[in-house]
Amino acid sequence: MTDRVTRRHFVKTASASATLAAAGAGGLARGDDAKPAQPGKIVAEQQIPQAELAPGMTIGRMLLGGNLLTHYTHSRDLRYVYTLAARYNTKEKIFETMAIAEAHGVNAVVIHTATGVVDWLQEYRNKHGGKMKWIICPTANITDDMKEYTDACKMLRDIGTDSIYLWGVRGDQLSGIDLRGNRSTPRPDLMAKAVEAAKNVGLPAGVGGHRLEVIKCCEENDIPADYYVKTLHSAAYPSVDINHDNRWSFTPEETIEYMKGVKKPWIAFKVMAAGALTPREGFTYAFQNGADFCLAGVFDYEIAEDVATMNEVLALPTLTNRPRPWIA
Secondary structure, eight states, rough: SSOOGGGGGHHHHHHHHHHHHHGGGGTTOOTTTTOOOOOOEEEEEEOEEEEEEETTEEEEEEEESTTTTTTOOOOOTTTTHHHHHHHHOOOHHHHHHHHHHHHOOOOEEEOOOOOOHHHHHHHHHHHOOOOOEEEEOOOOOOOOOOHHHHHHHHHHHHHTEEEEEHHHHHHHHHHHHHHTOOOOOOOOHHHHHHHHHHHTOOEEEEEEEEEEHHHHHHHHHHOOOOOEEOOOOSSOOOOSSOOOOOOOOOOOOOOHHHHOOOOOOOEEOOOTTTTOOOOOHHHHHHHHOSSSSEOOOOOOGGGHHHHHHHHHHHHHHHTTTTTSOOOO
C-alpha cells in the first residue's frame, strides 16, 4: 500500500470515497451504514503524540491544514482540480474530516479567514460538539494604523479562536521579499505590531512565512512570536523548478541550518510540496531537519494512514539526537 492516496489519483479515489470513509482508511471503527463521522464517536487505532506549542496550548504534532478545506489545492495548471475539491469537500465532509482528525489526536486546524470559514468553524464547534482548536491567520490588510488587522484579531478572539498567527503571505511581504521573489523595504515594525495585536487580545501569537527572511526578521528584531509557521520540503520532485505554483521552500538547506539556532517551536508546512511528495518523505525530511510539528493538508480518507505513517517516522532512531533539539 502506498503512503497515501495522492492528489494525482484523486479523480479515481473520489468516486469511491464513501467506501473509503466508511472503512476509515483502515483506521476507524465505523458502522456498515457509513453514516457521517461525529465528534467524539470515532474509535481510532492510533493517535498522534501531543506537544506544547505555546504556554497553555498543547496540540498534536500533526496539524490539519486548511487549504484543502477551503479548496485551495495548489493544483498547478490542472484547472479542474479546484472545482473537484470543492465538490468533494462540502461543509458536511469538512465536519467529517475534522471529526476523524480529532479521533486521531490531530486536534488543531490551521486556516486563514477565507469566505465562510468562520461560520462553519463555529457551527462545527457549537452545534456538533467539535473540540478542534483553531489556529487562524487573518487575511486583513496590515497598515500603519493597524486598524483592520486589530479588528480582525478582536473578532477572532470573540468567536473562540485559540491562537492567531501572521499569514505567511503577509509575513513574506513584511520581511521584504514576497512569494514570487519581489523585493521591498522590510517592515519589522508592522510585523511586531501584528504579533502584539494577537497578544493584546490574550492569545498566543505566531508568525508565518514561505521565505527564510521572515524568521530572520523576527529573530533579528526580537519580535515576540510564540512560534513560527515556516515552509520546509525537499526539492526531490520533478516539477520543483517549473516556477508555476510548484515550490514553497526556496532555501531548504539554509532554513535547516538557520533554524538550529532558533529556540521557538516550529510548525513546518508544505512538507509534501502540495502533494508532490509522499507523507513519509515529507514528515521524515521535516522532523529529521528540525520541525517540531507538521502541518498536513489531507482528505478524510487519508488521515488514518497518514497518522500511522507519522508515528512510524517519529519513532525513527535518527530523531532522538537530531541536529536541532526538540523545542516542543
